[in-house]
Amino acid sequence: MIRADELIELQDKGYCVLRGILPRPRVEECRAAFWPILTDHLEHGPEPNRGPARHFLPMPFEPPCFSPEFFFHPDVLGLVRNAMDDRVVADQWGCDVPLLGSQYQGFHVDFARPLFPESPNLPLPPHMLAVSFGLVRIVSANGPIEIAPGTHGIPKEEALQAVESGAIGVEPVPLEMGDVLVRHPWALHRGTPNATDEPRALVTIRYVRRWYADGSREVNPIPLAVWERLTEDQRRVMRFPLEG
Numbered sequence: 001m002i003r004a005d006e007l008i009e010l011q012d013k014g015y016c017v018l019r020g021i022l023p024r025p026r027v028e029e030c031r032a033a034f035w036p037i038l039t040d041h042l043e044h045g046p047e048p049n050r051g052p053a054r055h056f057l058p059m060p061f062e063p064p065c066f067s068p069e070f071f072f073h074p075d076v077l078g079l080v081r082n083a084m085d086d087r088v089v090a091d092q093w094g095c096d097v098p099l100l101g102s103q104y105q106g107f108h109v110d111f112a113r114p115l116f117p118e119s120p121n122l123p124l125p126p127h128m129l130a131v132s133f134g135l136v137r138i139v140s141a142n143g144p145i146e147i148a149p150g151t152h153g154i155p156k157e158e159a160l161q162a163v164e165s166g167a168i169g170v171e172p173v174p175l176e177m178g179d180v181l182v183r184h185p186w187a188l189h190r191g192t193p194n195a196t197d198e199p200r201a202l203v204t205i206r207y208v209r210r211w212y213a214d215g216s217r218e219v220n221p222i223p224l225a226v227w228e229r230l231t232e233d234q235r236r237v238m239r240f241p242l243e244g
Contacts, residue, residue, distance in 0.1 A: 003079050006182070010083055010129075014152035014187030017173065018180040021075055022133055027177050029064035031135040031201070037065075038097065038199060053101035054191060059093045059203055061222045061240070066093075070133075071205060072234055076180055080129055080207045083182075089239040092206035092217045095135075098143045098194040105192075107148065107163055107170075109156060110185035111216055121155040128208040130183050135201040138175040143194035145181070145202070146170045152184035159188050175202075213239075 009016040041057050050056050059065060071077075071090055080088055114120040115127060138144045148170045151159035162168040172192070173181055183189070185206075194200045206217075221241040230238065 003075060003082075006079055007082050010079070010182055010184070013147075013149035015147050015149070015173070015181060015183035016079075017175070018075060018079070018182065020176065020178045021073060021180050022178045023069060024178045026064070026067045026069050027133065027135065030067065030070075030203075033062075033065045034059070034095070034135065034201070038095070038201065042097075042099070042199070050096065050098075050191070051105055052103050053099040053194075054103075054105075055097045055099070056217075057095055057097070058218045058220045059095050060220050061093070061226050063226070066226060068230070068234065070203075071237065073180075076131060076182070077237070079182060080131065083129060084126055084207070084209055087210045088207045088237070089210050090205050090207050090237055091213065091239040092204070092219055093240070094217055094219070095201050095203045096191070097199045097201050098191055099199055100194055100197055102143060102191070102193050105190040107160060107188045107190045109188060111214065112156075113214075115212075123153065126152075126184055127212050128185055128206060130181075130185055130204050130206055132175075132181045132183075132202050132204040133179060134175045134177065135203060136198060137177060138173075138200060138202065140172065140174065141194075142196045142198065142200040143192045144172045144174050146172050146190050146192055147183065148188040150187075152187040156186075156188075163188055 006016040048054050148163045148168050219240055221243045223243050
């Protein structure tokens with residue numbers, strides 16, 4: 001299905017939200033299965049790696065943490081393909097978690113290395129998009145992402161100056177369970193503090209054009225049993241290591 005309004009919004013603002021697109025029971029099953037993994041990581045894992053009280057960790061592919069609806073939903077994948085091309089692949093699956101005590105991040109872009117270092121401000125079509133959804137409701141109290149609309153199409157330094165001066169405002173992005181945020185990684189954004197006692201878990205799938213690879217995030221392998229249950233079309237979308 002072509003979602004024309006959301007595609008235009010994504011192109012113009014650098015992000016859009018598909019409301020209530022994922023089956024809530026699948027998201028809740030994912031959360032229930034992932035929460036013991038997250039709790040163990042927070043209690044015994046490494047120090048925060050995204051700033052004070054802010055963690056990133058790769059997501060597992062064992063069901064129900066992994067569900068085909070997350071990666072192959074026809075509306076989400078259709079929007080991503082229309083924004084890039086039909087041969088996109090998913091190559092990252094991770095979770096960002098700010099805790100109580102987290103702080104405002106500085107405004108930044110993801111994957112900051114330009115595609116062509118000799119021409120860093122060359123305007124180009126997107127070659128990657130981030131698709132995110134919350135495992136909890138994301139509201140003002142627990143740290144929604146803030147995005148500066150339109151900055152994906154402006155040179156980074158110019159965009160930073162516009163945001164810092166207030167010439168371009170920023171928009172918080174609250175998400176209900178089942179909502180999906182699709183964004184350009186080059187739209188300036190920042191994480192905000194989580195002022196609650198509950199971890200704010202936002203999971204993200206990165207889709208890229210098939211020719212692009214950078215290995216910029218840790219990922220978990222796909223168990224062979226999960227791989228074998230995927231269709232051929234689904235396998236063509238997945239660029240992750242297989243368990244040996």
